[in-house]
Amino acid sequence: MPALTADGVSAGYGRTTIISDINLTAERGNVTTIIGPNGAGKSTFAKTLVGILRPSKGRITVGDVDITRMPGHLIPRNGLVYVPQNDNVFKRLTVRENLEVGGFASRANPETRMAEILAIFTDLEKATDKKAGFLSGGQQNLLAIARALMVDPSVILLDEPTAGLSPAYTDVVWNQIARISQLNTAVVVVEQNVERALKHSDFVHIFVAGTNHVHGPAAEIADLDLASIFLGRSGAH
Amino acid sequence: MSNIWYYVFTLVFFLFDYFILAMGLNIQYGETGILNFAYIGFVAVGSYVTGALALPSSVGTGQHYILGLGLPFPVNLILGGLASCGLAVVVALISLRRLRTDYLAMVLISLSLVLYDICNNFVPLFNGADGLYNVPEPFAGVLKLTTNSFIPFFAAVTGVIAALLWWVMSRITRSPQGRTFRAIRDDEVVAAALGKDVFRNQLKSMLIGSFYAGVGGGLIIQFSGSFNPTAWLPGETFVVFAVLIVGGVGNNVGMLVGSLVVETLLIHLPAFLPAIPGHPGLIEYFDSVLIGILLMAMLWFRPQGIVPERVRRALSLGAPANLVAGRGEAPGSAPGRPVPVEIATADAQGEK
Ligand SMILES: Nc1ncnc2c1ncn2[C@@H]1O[C@H](COP(=O)(O)OP(=O)(O)OP(=O)(O)O)[C@@H](O)[C@H]1O
Ligand SMILES: [Mg+2]
Numbered sequence: 001m002p003a004l005t006a007d008g009v010s011a012g013y014g015r016t017t018i019i020s021d022i023n024l025t026a027e028r029g030n031v032t033t034i035i036g037p038n039g040a041g042k043s044t045f046a047k048t049l050v051g052i053l054r055p056s057k058g059r060i061t062v063g064d065v066d067i068t069r070m071p072g073h074l075i076p077r078n079g080l081v082y083v084p085q086n087d088n089v090f091k092r093l094t095v096r097e098n099l100e101v102g103g104f105a106s107r108a109n110p111e112t113r114m115a116e117i118l119a120i121f122t123d124l125e126k127a128t129d130k131k132a133g134f135l136s137g138g139q140q141n142l143l144a145i146a147r148a149l150m151v152d153p154s155v156i157l158l159d160e161p162t163a164g165l166s167p168a169y170t171d172v173v174w175n176q177i178a179r180i181s182q183l184n185t186a187v188v189v190v191e192q193n194v195e196r197a198l199k200h201s202d203f204v205h206i207f208v209a210g211t212n213h214v215h216g217p218a219a220e221i222a223d224l225d226l227a228s229i230f231l232g233r234s235g236a237h
Numbered sequence: 238m239s240n241i242w243y244y245v246f247t248l249v250f251f252l253f254d255y256f257i258l259a260m261g262l263n264i265q266y267g268e269t270g271i272l273n274f275a276y277i278g279f280v281a282v283g284s285y286v287t288g289a290l291a292l293p294s295s296v297g298t299g300q301h302y303i304l305g306l307g308l309p310f311p312v313n314l315i316l317g318g319l320a321s322c323g324l325a326v327v328v329a330l331i332s333l334r335r336l337r338t339d340y341l342a343m344v345l346i347s348l349s350l351v352l353y354d355i356c357n358n359f360v361p362l363f364n365g366a367d368g369l370y371n372v373p374e375p376f377a378g379v380l381k382l383t384t385n386s387f388i389p390f391f392a393a394v395t396g397v398i399a400a401l402l403w404w405v406m407s408r409i410t411r412s413p414q415g416r417t418f419r420a421i422r423d424d425e426v427v428a429a430a431l432g433k434d435v436f437r438n439q440l441k442s443m444l445i446g447s448f449y450a451g452v453g454g455g456l457i458i459q460f461s462g463s464f465n466p467t468a469w470l471p472g473e474t475f476v477v478f479a480v481l482i483v484g485g486v487g488n489n490v491g492m493l494v495g496s497l498v499v500e501t502l503l504i505h506l507p508a509f510l511p512a513i514p515g516h517p518g519l520i521e522y523f524d525s526v527l528i529g530i531l532l533m534a535m536l537w538f539r540p541q542g543i544v545p546e547r548v549r550r551a552l553s554l555g556a557p558a559n560l561v562a563g564r565g566e567a568p569g570s571a572p573g574r575p576v577p578v579e580i581a582t583a584d585a586q587g588e589k
Contacts, residue, residue: 076432
């Protein structure tokens with residue numbers, strides 16, 4: 001059973017539909033990436049998955065639990081945790097407190113879990129008593145990811161975790177994403193950079209104008225004429 | 238007792254009382270980020286209810302008020318705090334769930350004006366513009382206190398209550414619950430994404446803060462024996478905000494320091510200064526000017542307040558490690574279930 005299934009999901013803001021009929025699955029141990037031009041509805045889809053927006057149609061399940069109309073705060077304990085695109089840390093809390101806030105949603109012992117996570121995110125380990133607002137942008141993104149892992153999720157959903165980072169730090173973040181998927185977590189990443197997405201992921205979904213008709217294993221997507229797909233010349237209406 | 242001691246203990250009373258009020262606003266605004274611009278309304282509700290519960294039945298007193306149960310202190314005080322919590326529940330259910338900080342702040346300002354107009358004009362409630370008076374002094378009969386000895390006595394009682402409430406508040410702010418409040422203050426969406434029920438936590442914070450507001454208000458009417466609308470003009474809320482900002486938002490010790498500087502030194506001390514000849518009452522207006530200047534100076538030079546929010550330290554886990562995060566294997570080659578690339582054609586969407 002896929003860790004995450006979106007089945008024919010449509011959603012939008014108010015009466016405007018932004019995404020329509022999205023089908024997507026994510027498996028544990030895989031990195032599934034969503035790419036697409038600005039405004040294609042990638043973030044809208046992410047927000048719909050985690051209950052910030054209500055889908056007008058379709059079904060969302062995590063494992064065998066239907067979370068389609070579940071209040072957002074109940075979703076993490078069912079295994080899906082989300083890291084938003086911007087401003088994703090509690091800036092006036094320390095790194096440790098940020099992690100602790102995440103830890104209280106999980107059943108595992110937060111201290112043990114934190115030690116495990118800091119062992120992966122060694123960058124954060126020496127900054128545990130620093131306020132998160134004083135970290136660099138890249139470190140903040142890593143902290144947001146690490147904190148999401150405190151919940152011990154089956155699916156982690158990252159909205160542009162490398163936006164605005166230097167190329168070197170972008171690699172650091174992607175390497176961490178790889179490690180997370182190796183911990184048998186399903187990772188869903190929204191990414192702007194097509195090349196990186198193809199390089200680092202197992203499956204790729206291309207969002208164009210609120211649809212994801214084009215999707216498949218990264219290697220096969222790489223062979224397509226992405227420029228035309230992005231421009232909506234193929235696979236779109 | 239000489240006049241000077243009367244002044245001193247009055248100042249001491251207001252120091253402790255505003256400490257309590259500031260702690261209540263701090264949990265709402267400083268810790269949870271709820272911009273409660275109606276705070277003084279919650280103080281007033283606590284004050285009126287505490288007073289009305291202590292007073293005997295209104296028949297024949299020349300005053301008009303509800304309740305009038307003649308309850309002893311501190312039962313009436315606790316109920317006054319709870320009445321304020323009741324108001325918080327109403328406000329939260331109507332506005333907290335739907336509105337974000339700035340809009341909520343506007344609604345709360347209006348609320349405080351509405352509350353004010355009701356209390357000021359609807360006489361049967363709390364005696365309208367005259368307010369409540371002749372409220373019995375706690376323990377005065379039992380301890381045979383005179384008007385003079387009551388003042389230091391009650392300042393001390395307030396000090397004890399403030400200390401108790403401080404102890405409780407430090408426990409709350411240091412607990413995981415306090416951390417959740419601060420997480421919500423920093424980012425509601427992210428807190429929800431981590432499984433926090435934002436509304437429930439904001440409601441909790443509103444309730445705790447309102448209890449402090451109500452108790453602080455109740456102590457005022459018990460101390461002075463009276464309370465009327467001139468004591469809680471809607472602008473008074475900003476005096477409590479000034480206490481917070483000057484003392485240091487998010488820090489309980491800061492509340493005490495802020496209370497000392499703003500409430501004691503700036504607001505109440507000038508009231509005891511001799512009037513400027515030919516301009517009676519002018520001194521009182523300096524309060525607002527001084528507070529305004531002080532606020533601007535603080536925000537400009539020391540926005541974190543006199544006593545800034547503590548960085549909550551804890552033992553570090555493990556030894557410092559390498560600078561760069563460990564680099565794992567790139568997963569590019571991970572085998573997945575082979576899924577054919579689906580390129581939809583126009584008719585694939587036909588089901589719509
Ligand atoms: N809060 C909102 N209210 C109304 N419309 C919105 C809102 N947020 C986004 N939109 C609209 O929804 C569409 C999709 O936006 P979305 O943020 O999902 O795009 P995206 O694919 O994440 O883009 P980017 O790559 O720039 O992050 C855009 O047309 C945008 O204007
Ligand atoms: Mg986006």
